[in-house]
Amino acid sequence: MYFWNYEAECMHPDELRALRDWRLVKTVRHAYENVPCYRRKFDEIGLRPEHIRGVADLPKIPFTTKDDFRENYPFGMFAVPMDQVVRVHASSGTTGKSTVVGYTRNDIALWAELMARTLGAGGTTKGDVVQNAYGYGLFTGGLGAHYGAEKIGASVVPISGGNTKRQIQIMQDFGSTVLCCTPSYAVLLGETAREMGVDVRRLPLRVAFLGAEPWTESMRREIEESLGIDALDIYGLSEVIGPGVSYECMEKAGLHINEDHFIAEIIDPETGEVLPPGTKGELVFTTLTKEALPLLRYRTRDLTYLEPEPCKCGRTFVRMHRVMGRTDDMLIVRGVNVFPSQIESVLMEIEETEPHYLIVVDREKGALDTLEVWVEVSPQIVSDEVRSLETVEQKIASELHSALGISVKVKLVEPKTIARSEGKAKRVVDRRDLYNGS
Amino acid sequence: MGVKQLSVFLENKSGRLADVTRALAQANINIRALSIADTIDYGLLRLIVDNPERARAALTDAGFTVALTEVLAIEVPDKPGGLANIIDILAKEGINIEYMYAFVGRSGEHAIVIFRIERVDEAVPILREKGVRILTGEELQSL
Known part of the structure; x- marks a missing residue:
């Protein structure tokens, strides 16, 4: 078994409990004193920071949601002045505004530590060559994995996503031993290598850390066989810190949550009630040490359960099962979070389009996800020339691309062909089978 | 100086052209000329008929999106x-x-x-x- 930080990851449960109690009290005070949003939530129900004396008091605290980020866009959730913020990242919001997160210098150091644990759990050491094919930029994946690998002392190849043939070339030439990317991209790399006549199983590549989107055990088998590696699941979300929230060890039996820095709860998404270990529900996180963006009971909308039994690896951190679904309609396409409401608000802005649309997500075998948006034509769009229809298609596609950050294929369809249903319309068809067989 | 042409948006799926011609036949419209411009996903059917206004009404009633051009x-x-x-x-x-x-x-x-x-x-x-x-x-x- 591999460990980056044995003392932390295998901390005695009693010691962990005491540490978490103390850190929670501090975080609650920090959040209450410095973030008006938290102060308001506490004051509304007459809750005082001193009422929270440890993890047992956690259920008294109101939940935080993505809406809080939207209402306090861009920096209103930050608990430190901007002169202490050394980095910002952003992810998709439910509408036009993205979810913005910030880091102090200590937060960045913490993040690197957590990603070092993640990569270390798969045996990454300073002798490794880490090919980091997560996207660099506002997305947390690229820089998150980068800092973790650098902290370990590995040689990082910051290749970012895309340009798949070049990825294979570099993997061969540089002798990459560790790969970081989304699971669907790992599948594509395998297919592309095969097309190029490269047998990745004969290359030095040994392990991959795959996350940012849901995947299944059957995908794991496929990736492990085609690349000749161990494929480990990693989990994170930018609101909590980014990748590094939880990670698999070589047992591949669920993801260890970094419990010395985060508290995980599973709640009933309808009632908000905390569910006992082993019961499936919505995952909720509270941060314990973050400075710029302390989070209290943040609802991830991810469905999973916590595995109470200790892991064979020796880590005392609780494990979460791989994500089993969502409580909202968020889609993850090529590692990018997409809300149908974002697509709708773009279409509403374009005057030629009707508000009737259908989102079709698919994944061809060995290829990346495709996102199609079907839009019903309106009399304003149709003319006698194909060119004007194509212009409208391109206009919608480019607006969607800039709003979502990923390319979208727009397909014009005849009016009334998208089913109208009583009440809530069915807006999404997801043909990928992401949450089954896991 | 011009004549009126109907343009009908059609998805590329079987039976759609037949639906157009049937709707026109039922409205007793005579087609004088037609052409189709197509892409991968859809086509535009251009029609010259003996009574463009009535044809447009018949096709709109049948659920088609129609444009009139000179x-x-x-x-x-x-x-x-x-x-x-x-x-x-x-x-x-x-x-x-x-x-x-x-x-x-x-x-x-x-x-x-x-x-x-x-x-x-x-x-x-x-x-x-x-x-x-x-x-x-x-x-x-x-x-």
């Missing part, structure tokens, strides 16, 4: 070089043709070609000056 119906001598003369005139004036398609004529001496061109207002007097006959809607109906 196009030119030009009489072309049914002999070698007949079409070339007309296109030469447009080319010399630098007027682009967006699309064109032929019409089923009855006389045998002339064919009728539907033109959609740029800068119609400039083109029509020039064509007339060169002796080209441009049919009106009424003339077309009476053929």
Whole structure:
């Protein structure tokens, strides 16, 4: 078994409990004193920071949601002045505004530590060559994995996503031993290598850390066989810190949550009630040490359960099962979070389009996800020339691309062909089978 | 000066063209000419019919999206070089043709070609000056 930080990851449960109690009290005070949003939530129900004396008091605290980020866009959730913020990242919001997160210098150091644990759990050491094919930029994946690998002392190849043939070339030439990317991209790399006549199983590549989107055990088998590696699941979300929230060890039996820095709860998404270990529900996180963006009971909308039994690896951190679904309609396409409401608000802005649309997500075998948006034509769009229809298609596609950050294929369809249903319309068809067989 | 053309948006799926022709038949509309411009996902069916307004109403009722545009119906001598003369005139004036398609004529001496061109207002007097006959809607109906 591999460990980056044995003392932390295998901390005695009693010691962990005491540490978490103390850190929670501090975080609650920090959040209450410095973030008006938290102060308001506490004051509304007459809750005082001193009422929270440890993890047992956690259920008294109101939940935080993505809406809080939207209402306090861009920096209103930050608990430190901007002169202490050394980095910002952003992810998709439910509408036009993205979810913005910030880091102090200590937060960045913490993040690197957590990603070092993640990569270390798969045996990454300073002798490794880490090919980091997560996207660099506002997305947390690229820089998150980068800092973790650098902290370990590995040689990082910051290749970012895309340009798949070049990825294979570099993997061969540089002798990459560790790969970081989304699971669907790992599948594509395998297919592309095969097309190029490269047998990745004969290359030095040994392990991959795959996350940012849901995947299944059957995908794991496929990736492990085609690349000749161990494929480990990693989990994170930018609101909590980014990748590094939880990670698999070589047992591949669920993801260890970094419990010395985060508290995980599973709640009933309808009632908000905390569910006992082993019961499936919505995952909720509270941060314990973050400075710029302390989070209290943040609802991830991810469905999973916590595995109470200790892991064979020796880590005392609780494990979460791989994500089993969502409580909202968020889609993850090529590692990018997409809300149908974002697509709708773009279409509403374009005057030629009707508000009737259908989102079709698919994944061809060995290829990346495709996102199609079907839009019903309106009399304003149709003319006698194909060119004007194509212009409208391109206009919608480019607006969607800039709003979502990923390319979208727009397909014009005849009016009334998208089913109208009583009440809530069915807006999404997801043909990928992401949450089954896991 | 032009004649009215219907453009119908059709998804590329079987039976859609039949739905159009059936709707027109039920409304007792006669199709005089048609052409289809297509892409991978959809096509535009362009139609010249004996009663464009009634045809549009019938197709809209049947759930189709229809646009009405004016196009030119030009009489072309049914002999070698007949079409070339007309296109030469447009080319010399630098007027682009967006699309064109032929019409089923009855006389045998002339064919009728539907033109959609740029800068119609400039083109029509020039064509007339060169002796080209441009049919009106009424003339077309009476053929």
